[in-house]
Amino acid sequence: MPAQVLLQANPPADPSQLPDLISQLKVEISHKGFLSAEERDAIQHFRRAADYIAAAMIFLKSNTLIERPVVHDDIKPRLLGHWGTCPGLVIVYAHLNRLIRKTGQSALYIVGPGHGAPAILSCLWLENSLATFWPKYTRDRAGLHNLITGFSFPGGFPSHINAETPGSIHEGGELGYALSVSFGAVMDKPDLVVVCVVGDGEAETGPTATAWHGYKYIDPAESGAVIPIVHVNGFKISERTIYGTMDDKELTALFTGYGYQVRFVEDLENIDDDVAASLEWALDEIHKIQKAARSGNPLVKPRWPVLIMRTPKGWTGVKTLHGEYIEGSFRSHQVPLPEAKTDKEELELLNKWLGSYKPEELFGKDCVPSDKVLSIIPKVDDLKLGQKKEAYAAYTPLDVPEWIPSGVVKGTQQSCMKTVGSFLKEVIKANPSSFRIFSPDELVSNKLDAVLEDKDSGRNFQWDIESRNRGGRVIEILSEHTCQGMLQGYTLTGRTGLFPSYEAFLGIVHTMMVQYSKFVKMAHETSWRQPCGSLNYLETSTWARQEHNGFSHQNPSFIGAVLDLKPTAARVYLPPDANCFLSTVAHCLRAKDYVNLMVGSKQPTPVWLSPEEADKHCIAGASIWKFASVDDGVNPDVVLTGIGVEVTFEVIAAAALLRKLVPALRVRVVNVTDLMILGPEGSHPHALRDTDWDALFTSDKPIHFNYHGYPHELKGLLFGRKNLDRVSIEGYREEGTTTSALDMMLQNHTSRYHIATAAIRGGAKVNPKVAVDAHEMVSYVMHLAQKDREYIYTNGADPEGTFDTPIFN
Numbered sequence: 001m002p003a004q005v006l007l008q009a010n011p012p013a014d015p016s017q018l019p020d021l022i023s024q025l026k027v028e029i030s031h032k033g034f035l036s037a038e039e040r041d042a043i044q045h046f047r048r049a050a051d052y053i054a055a056a057m058i059f060l061k062s063n064t065l066i067e068r069p070v071v072h073d074d075i076k077p078r079l080l081g082h083w084g085t086c087p088g089l090v091i092v093y094a095h096l097n098r099l100i101r102k103t104g105q106s107a108l109y110i111v112g113p114g115h116g117a118p119a120i121l122s123c124l125w126l127e128n129s130l131a132t133f134w135p136k137y138t139r140d141r142a143g144l145h146n147l148i149t150g151f152s153f154p155g156g157f158p159s160h161i162n163a164e165t166p167g168s169i170h171e172g173g174e175l176g177y178a179l180s181v182s183f184g185a186v187m188d189k190p191d192l193v194v195v196c197v198v199g200d201g202e203a204e205t206g207p208t209a210t211a212w213h214g215y216k217y218i219d220p221a222e223s224g225a226v227i228p229i230v231h232v233n234g235f236k237i238s239e240r241t242i243y244g245t246m247d248d249k250e251l252t253a254l255f256t257g258y259g260y261q262v263r264f265v266e267d268l269e270n271i272d273d274d275v276a277a278s279l280e281w282a283l284d285e286i287h288k289i290q291k292a293a294r295s296g297n298p299l300v301k302p303r304w305p306v307l308i309m310r311t312p313k314g315w316t317g318v319k320t321l322h323g324e325y326i327e328g329s330f331r332s333h334q335v336p337l338p339e340a341k342t343d344k345e346e347l348e349l350l351n352k353w354l355g356s357y358k359p360e361e362l363f364g365k366d367c368v369p370s371d372k373v374l375s376i377i378p379k380v381d382d383l384k385l386g387q388k389k390e391a392y393a394a395y396t397p398l399d400v401p402e403w404i405p406s407g408v409v410k411g412t413q414q415s416c417m418k419t420v421g422s423f424l425k426e427v428i429k430a431n432p433s434s435f436r437i438f439s440p441d442e443l444v445s446n447k448l449d450a451v452l453e454d455k456d457s458g459r460n461f462q463w464d465i466e467s468r469n470r471g472g473r474v475i476e477i478l479s480e481h482t483c484q485g486m487l488q489g490y491t492l493t494g495r496t497g498l499f500p501s502y503e504a505f506l507g508i509v510h511t512m513m514v515q516y517s518k519f520v521k522m523a524h525e526t527s528w529r530q531p532c533g534s535l536n537y538l539e540t541s542t543w544a545r546q547e548h549n550g551f552s553h554q555n556p557s558f559i560g561a562v563l564d565l566k567p568t569a570a571r572v573y574l575p576p577d578a579n580c581f582l583s584t585v586a587h588c589l590r591a592k593d594y595v596n597l598m599v600g601s602k603q604p605t606p607v608w609l610s611p612e613e614a615d616k617h618c619i620a621g622a623s624i625w626k627f628a629s630v631d632d633g634v635n636p637d638v639v640l641t642g643i644g645v646e647v648t649f650e651v652i653a654a655a656a657l658l659r660k661l662v663p664a665l666r667v668r669v670v671n672v673t674d675l676m677i678l679g680p681e682g683s684h685p686h687a688l689r690d691t692d693w694d695a696l697f698t699s700d701k702p703i704h705f706n707y708h709g710y711p712h713e714l715k716g717l718l719f720g721r722k723n724l725d726r727v728s729i730e731g732y733r734e735e736g737t738t739t740s741a742l743d744m745m746l747q748n749h750t751s752r753y754h755i756a757t758a759a760i761r762g763g764a765k766v767n768p769k770v771a772v773d774a775h776e777m778v779s780y781v782m783h784l785a786q787k788d789r790e791y792i793y794t795n796g797a798d799p800e801g802t803f804d805t806p807i808f809n
Contacts, residue, residue: 031277032270043094043272045362045372046126050090051316052357053122053144057151058083058335059350064148065141065359065367070351075341080152080159084333085199086119087315088231093123093385095275096195097376100383105283106191108493109385110182112208113199113231114161114172121147121157121165126369127377129166129386133528141367163522163529166386169492174515176205179228180485183214185390185493186224187486188433190294192390193286195227195279200243201236207481212258214482215304216463217475220293222433225286227279228306229265233313235330251308261285261303266310278307298469301462316356318349393530394494395592399430403586407579407611413805416645417540417602419578420585421450424498427589428457428473434495435589436460437474438483446500446540447602484509487535488516496533496589502541503599504555513537517565517595524568524593531592534571538585538598542708543732543744544646545603550738559675559709562597563717567684571596572675574708576648577607579614580673587618599708601645606805608652608671621674621686622696627808628655628669636668637763637770639697640755643672644708646741647731647750649803651706654755656806662760662777664769670696680720693721700726702762706750707731728758742798746789753785 035043056064058081063074089111100107111120124130125147130137137143150156157164160173170181182196202208215226232251234244243251248264255262263281267274282305289302314332319325322345326336337346337353364370381387406423408414427435428451443449451474452458460472475486480501487497499506516535523529543554562570571594575581581600588596608625609617617623626632628651640655642648648671655669672678676686681693688696697703703726707714711731718724735747745751757778764771791799 031267031273034273034277039098039276039376040272042372042375043098043276045370046094046097046376047087047090048357049126049359049362049369049373050093050119050122051087052354052359052362053125053148054086054090054118055083055317055354056148057081057118057121059337059340061149061153064145065363066351066354070347070354072341072347075347076153077341078152079335079338079340081118082113082115082159082334083118083317083336084233084235084313085113085116085231087317088233088309088311089113089116089119089197090123091271091275091311092195092197092229092309093119094376095272095279096385097127097378098276099279099283100385101376101378103283104383105193106383106388107385108169108185108192108194108388108391109167110170110178110185110194110196111161111168112172112175112178112197112202114170115159116172117157117159117161117165118151120161120168121151124166124386126373127384127386129384132381132387133166133526139368144367163519164526167388167391169391169489171515171519172202174511175199175202176207176481177211177485177488177512178202179208179211179226180214180482181489182226182228183211183218184486184489184491186218186226187436187490188222188495189224189390189493190222190290192224193227193283194224195229197229197231200230200232200234200241203230204242207479207485210477210479210482211485212255212260213477214486216259217460217477219460219462219469219471220290220302221298221469222471225290225304227282227286230306230308232308232310234328235313235333237333238330255306255308259301259303260306262306262308264308264310266308268311271311275309281305282307293469318353321346321349390493392528395530395532396434396494398427398435398496398533398589400586400589401426401430403582404611404615406582407614408607410579410607410610410613411805412607413604414578414607415447415602415604416575416578416581416600417447418450420538420581421448423582423585424448425450425453425457431496432457432471432473435473436490436495436497438487438490438497438499439474439476440480440483440501440505441476441478442500442502442541443474443476446502448500480505480508481512484512488512491533491535494532496536498536498538498589500538500540502553503539503543503558504541504553506537506539506558507555507561510558510561513561513595514565517569520569520593520595521566534588534591534594534596536588536596536598538600540600540602542599542601542646543736544644544708545601545741546736546738546744551736554732554736556599556709556732559597559599560713562595563675563713565595567676567679569593569595570676570684571686572599573597573673574599574644574675575618575673576642576645576671577605577609577614579607579609579611580618582611583614583618584673599644605645605649606652617671618673621677621688622670622672624696625652625669625671628652628806630659630666630668633668635666636698636701637666637767638759639668639670639701639703640759641670641672641697641703641705643675643705643714646745647706647708650745650750650752651755652806653752654759656808657752657756657781658759659808661756661781662763662770662773664767665759665763666767667759668698675717678714678717683720690722699723702726702728702765704755704758704762705729705731706755726762728762730754730758740792740796740798742788742802743792746785751785753781753788756781
């Protein structure tokens with residue numbers, strides 16, 4: 001048993017003894033001679049080749065094999081890239097190749113320091129994965145020239161790993177998410193191991209700090225495993241890292257507390273033996289844990305391995321420049337020789353640096369890598385890290401049950417979320433290994449708890465004896481970032497997930513969602529990445545029905561975040577009732593490559609449409625609701641439009657009120673469930689043609705929108721439609737507190753009374769009969785609003801019958 005394991009299983013009674021024990025541990029795990037001389041030589045050749053290519057990619061626009069001394073004209077006009085992390089990433093890549101070739105292990109490599117693209121691209125070129133997907137990067141002189149000269153150059157690869165990079169399912173441009181993505185990727189992939197490098201700068205982020213707990217949601221009987229490698233090179237862009245200032249005792253205590261078996265990889269003189277032995281140890285520990293679980297005798301709280309790899313930042317690069325350290329300092333983070341194109345001293349150092357790799361020994365005729373370099377690369381293409389189908393062609397469509405039999409009775413009051421929860425329970429049954437729910441501890445509060453009724457498909461929390469080893473489909477962890485990262489990893493490796501959340505806090509993952517959509521956009525622009533499931537958000541506990549929560553829980557801004565995405569990716573749905581929500585969820589679970597946002601209420605609200613009517617309504621994206629309109633909506637004076645569950649109720653209530661108070665007013669009621677139809681023709685794949693827009697909203701009559709989100713979002717969406725001076729919009733005004741449902745509507749001018757006054761004023765412009773009494777009726781309606789508000793603040797509740805379903809005679 002390795003000394004680390006013994007140390008964690010039997011910690012010293014006196015903490016002061018820990019440093020001595022760690023020193024003994026280092027001696028015990030010295031693995032000089034672990035590799036054969038032939039293996040070591042081959043790995044070092046691979047590393048030299050990859051490091052050379054990575055460095056050359058940052059600097060050279062010609063003379064890519066330095067067959068003559070590099071001159072200023074060989075240097076790119078703009079030097080872009082990040083060298084500091086590259087040597088460490090190459091070490092791991094080289095040893096993964098050896099391990100895969102030796103064991104046949106199926107693996108993905110996820111890189112937290114995504115700015116280390118030169119390292120990954122160089123390794124992909126050496127294993128011939130680039131040429132598999134990008135024919136211009138053949139493994140010969142022409143292909144290498146294209147790679148080196150095109151890097152961070154118009155038309156070439158960018159400086160960060162992205163969807164154009166074979167084998168990638170994560171871009172590390174925004175740090176903090178690699179580890180959670182890795183845990184999501186191995187779920188329901190029992191034979192897959194993800195090796196995840198977490199940079200010590202990235203390790204300072206909150207999302208990474210929480211993601212260390214991710215293995216506590218990995219059932220070793222049904223899922224694969226993650227080997228985290230914390231790459232401690234000590235520096236960020238211009239400052240020491242926190243982990244870089246921590247000694248081995250502190251790091252051991254930290255990761256032991258997280259629940260890991262810790263192993264240090266820091267023998268620089270024998271780094272290849274150390275890495276090789278450590279990776280084999282980690283894989284052996286994983287197999288022990290999995291074997292126990294899969295044989296019916298799972299370990300209680302198994303300790304998964306983590307490697308702490310210490311190497312100098314910018315290792316094998318420039319040592320010093322102008323009297324300052326480069327290697328082993330923050331100065332190697334990006335471009336170690338920033339003035340190489342104009343400065344003689346820096347040019348000389350670049351020649352010395354690139355020449356130190358002896359490329360003439362690494363590349364043979366026509367620049368084909370030597371046999372030694374190639375000898376550690378897996379022979380089977382599907383085992384190569386750049387050609388794993390899990391990363392680009394693994395999508396399995398869900399078996400989504402027919403939802404209409406799950407529909408509820410028209411005319412009753414039902415919770416959209418309770419209805420959807422029952423449907424999701426059936427989705428889980430039909431897809432026991434390809435669907436998961438990732439939720440920040442809000443399923444019960446959001447009334448989706450039907451999915452928890454069956455313990456064998458409920459929660460999957462391995463440190464809880466009630467849910468351990470039951471194959472649960474629900475991951476509940478109170479970290480939106482971790483839920484998002486796991487969902488991304490799960491989705492991009494071919495499965496489908498759902499992220500339900502309180503409306504107010506979904507914005508926590510705003511930038512993560514945007515980064516994901518950028519990845520998907522670039523994936524669309526490749527010819528080889530196949531579709532994957534959509535990223536599905538279910539937003540509820542909305543501002544309009546807050547129960548005990550107040551102003552802090554009132555924020556519909558995530559809608560705007562999705563609206564800002566590329567139109568080909570963005571979908572926003574606001575189904576008005578339970579049946580429409582069922583139709584929408586079923587559609588989104590079948591959809592591919594989108595970011596789907598579904599917004600709805602968890603409180604009981606009227607079911608306006610039968611299942612069959614709801615299906616037609618959702619297919620259309622919007623429709624005229626004849627039952628609430630005057631003369632079925634024919635020849636209206638004004639069009640009242642609801643977008644969202646609670647605000648649509650207020651539209652219906654306003655229509656009923658107007659029917660009594662202003663019988664001369666001809667009202668058409670429209671409901672919009674697919675927000676994207678409102679954009680001008682051609683702006684979005686779902687946008688209505690102008691003729692269809694006029695059929696719904698007329699070409700010249702006043703329109704009032706009662707919108708669930710911020711009004712400016714709708715204004716932006718409508719911009720480009722004709723004759724918008726007839727449009728008025730109300731929505732969330734950033735007003736609220738812990739108050740009643742009607743008072744929330746009153747405060748934000750989305751109440752039935754505000755809608756009615758907008759309708760009267762609009763109708764007065766086109767209907768003389770309405771105009772005669774318009775001022776008097778507007779005053780009276782707002783008087784009713786004031787009386788209701790006085791009642792609320794006197795009695796602490798809405799007037800009786802406020803939310804009864806309106807009746808139209």
